[in-house]
Amino acid sequence: QVQLVESGGGLVQPGGSLRLSCAASRSRFSILDMGWYRQAPGKQRELVASKTSGGSTNYADSVKGRFTISRDNAKNTVYLQMNSLKPEDTAVYYCNAKYLAVEYWGQGTQVTVSS
Numbered sequence: 001q002v003q004l005v006e007s008g009g010g011l012v013q014p015g016g017s018l019r020l021s022c023a024a025s026r027s028r029f030s031i032l033d034m035g036w037y038r039q040a041p042g043k044q045r046e047l048v049a050s051k052t053s054g055g056s057t058n059y060a061d062s063v064k065g066r067f068t069i070s071r072d073n074a075k076n077t078v079y080l081q082m083n084s085l086k087p088e089d090t091a092v093y094y095c096n097a098k099y100l101a102v103e104y105w106g107q108g109t110q111v112t113v114s115s
Contacts, residue, residue, distance in 0.1 A: 002026045002104040004095045009109030012085055016113070020080040022095030022106055029076040033098040036069060036080045038091035038111075045094070049080060062088075085113045 003025040012018050024032065035050035049069035050058045057069055068081040078095065090113050095106035 002032070002097050002099075004097055004104055004106035006093065006095045006106045006109040009093060009111045011112045011114065013115050014086060014113055016085050017081070017083045018085065018111060020082070020093055020095075020109060020111075022078045022080075024076045024078075024097060026076060026097075029071075030073040031099060034069075034071055034078040035096040035098070036078075037094045037096055038089075039094070039108075040088075040091040043091075048093070050096075051078065082111070085111075087113045089113050 008020040039045040
């Protein structure tokens with residue numbers, strides 16, 4: 001069992017930045033594939049960024065060049081640095097962890113981009 005706790009969401013103006021954090025309650029965090037998803041009202045949950053246990057990264061086209069996913073295995077934490085935020089980035093952001101065929105979700109953190 002893996003528990004994921006997100007933090008760092010909030011209200012930011014367009015063009016601003018936020019950094020989301022996700023702390024995992026697992027001693028062997030390094031073996032997990034980690035990702036960030038988001039879900040806007042009335043839309044399906046979508047992948048934003050992922051970083052595998054081997055270090056490979058993947059980004060949604062809509063966030064490439066603006067968002068950066070990173071992980072600190074010593075702190076059991078994955079981050080999502082979000083720059084140049086746009087109103088369309090407004091959503092609940094969820095942390096995701098995968099190991100083999102099992103995946104875990106955090107409770108989500110709200111990000112609102114508005115002037």
